[in-house]
Amino acid sequence: MNKEVLGIDIGGSGVKGAVIDLKKGTLVTERVRIPTPTPHSPQTLLDGIQTIIDGFGWKGVIGCGFPGVIRSQTIETAANIGGKKFIGINLAEEIGIKTGLEAWIVNDADAAGVAELRYGAGRGCRGVVLMLTVGTGIGSSMFIDGTLVPNLEFGHLKMRDKNTGRNVAAERLCSDAARKSHDLQWKQWALRFNKYLQYIQFLCRPDLIIIGGGVASKSDKFLKYIEVDSDVVVAKLENRAGMIGAAYEASKYLKV
Numbered sequence: 001m002n003k004e005v006l007g008i009d010i011g012g013s014g015v016k017g018a019v020i021d022l023k024k025g026t027l028v029t030e031r032v033r034i035p036t037p038t039p040h041s042p043q044t045l046l047d048g049i050q051t052i053i054d055g056f057g058w059k060g061v062i063g064c065g066f067p068g069v070i071r072s073q074t075i076e077t078a079a080n081i082g083g084k085k086f087i088g089i090n091l092a093e094e095i096g097i098k099t100g101l102e103a104w105i106v107n108d109a110d111a112a113g114v115a116e117l118r119y120g121a122g123r124g125c126r127g128v129v130l131m132l133t134v135g136t137g138i139g140s141s142m143f144i145d146g147t148l149v150p151n152l153e154f155g156h157l158k159m160r161d162k163n164t165g166r167n168v169a170a171e172r173l174c175s176d177a178a179r180k181s182h183d184l185q186w187k188q189w190a191l192r193f194n195k196y197l198q199y200i201q202f203l204c205r206p207d208l209i210i211i212g213g214g215v216a217s218k219s220d221k222f223l224k225y226i227e228v229d230s231d232v233v234v235a236k237l238e239n240r241a242g243m244i245g246a247a248y249e250a251s252k253y254l255k256v
């Protein structure tokens with residue numbers, strides 16, 4: 001049997017889990033999704049994680065993607081999931097206390113990028129590769145010759161909101177959630193997103209940009225409007241990338 005880890009992907013609206021085959025980067029079980037427990041708090045989240053673990057009867061290592069900056073396994077930001085209550089929490093330790101299982105925590109976009117570079121659209125790619133996950137927020141991860149530069153927060157670059165004249169986090173204007181809540185046509189959204197990509201390109205000139213998250217399955221609606229001087233491709237692992245990458249990262253740091 002190949003090595004397996006339970007991959008969990010925590011998002012603002014759903015928590016997803018599946019057992020991952022690390023050699024193939026595939027799901028061994030079905031993907032389970034529960035709504036992110038509310039009110040958002042470390043306690044309700046830990047209950048949700050426990051529910052997923054129990055559903056699989058899992059007894060091994062857990063890799064967990066979280067939508068915020070993670071350093072030394074501790075949450076430093078949590079913009080789209082409850083904010084302050086999560087700051088300073090060592091989530092790996094808390095999962096250990098709650099479940100008795102060893103866990104490893106990684107930023108959700110870093111996890112998705114790791115998975116795409118190892119098993120998906122960026123497989124074997126060298127140079128500077130940028131992965132963007134465009135969903136509730138915008139996550140970003142960057143790789144230099146395959147090595148991750150962790151906790152890059154390009155979703156929080158400031159952009160001008162034309163309607164209010166204020167500078168706001170880019171993800172408030174260009175995420176998939178923003179597209180829906182501002183009721184934008186795909187073309188309108190794509191032109192905004194293109195400006196954002198051009199801004200990023202000006203800052204760091206990636207060789208390749210991989211676009212994942214909710215919009216990835218709709219690439220026919222927006223890719224034609226994207227004009228940047230990098231190769232742009234759509235992620236391959238769809239909504240599995242976060243779980244797969246988190247599982248893989250856990251296997252690097254914990255004994256599987």
Ligand code: BGC
Nearest residue numbers: 067068069079109137138139
């Ligand atoms: C967070 C990032 C996260 C992204 C996608 C942003 O608001 O700051 O850490 O990767 O959302 O979930």
